[in-house]
Amino acid sequence: MRFLHTMLRVGDLQKSIDFYTNVLGMKLLRQKEYPKGEFTLAFLGYGSEEDHTVLELTYNWDVSSYDLGDGYGHIAIEVDDVYKAAEAVKKAGGKIIREAGPMNAGTTIIAFAEDPDGYQIEFIGADHTRG
Structure with a gap:
């Protein structure tokens, strides 16, 4: 087994991609829209998905914010x-x-x-x- 990614739901995909790439130095590895499901996925990281654990950003098209809850850490x-x-x-x-x-x-x-x-x-x- 191998740890592949962590997924975060985001309210503004481009703003989040800009933060993780421009502020934290990750690279956008791939991005794909899923019109039937009305969501877009973007995968970012410091290396390829074959060799590194990456971050998956999920943007649900009609949702601009989420309650983070008190169970999530960092x-x-x-x-x-x-x-x-x-x-x-x-x-x-x-x-x-x-x-x-x-x-x-x-x-x-x-x-x-x-x-x-x-x-x-x-x-x-x-x-x-x-x-």
Whole structure:
């Protein structure tokens, strides 16, 4: 078995694609409309679907927003330097909701960003298994 993707429902597909590509540096791998189902899927990631886990964005044509619920947590992205990643997000127009620094119950350096739909993205340093 292999972990393939995580799916998020989004209210504005282009705005979300712009965020994940321009702010977080992912690549749009593929996109397809499904007129009979009235939805569009877009797959994004840092590498090919054959070799990497990717993000699936689902846009239901007549839905502009969703209630995120309290069971959902976040997407985690490993970065070389959490402080630099958070600053890069801010410079690209993204929203940081928790500045870079040690987590509240350990020494691991983390930061959190928020995408256009309110989904949280955690940045965690490459040495995260030590903290």
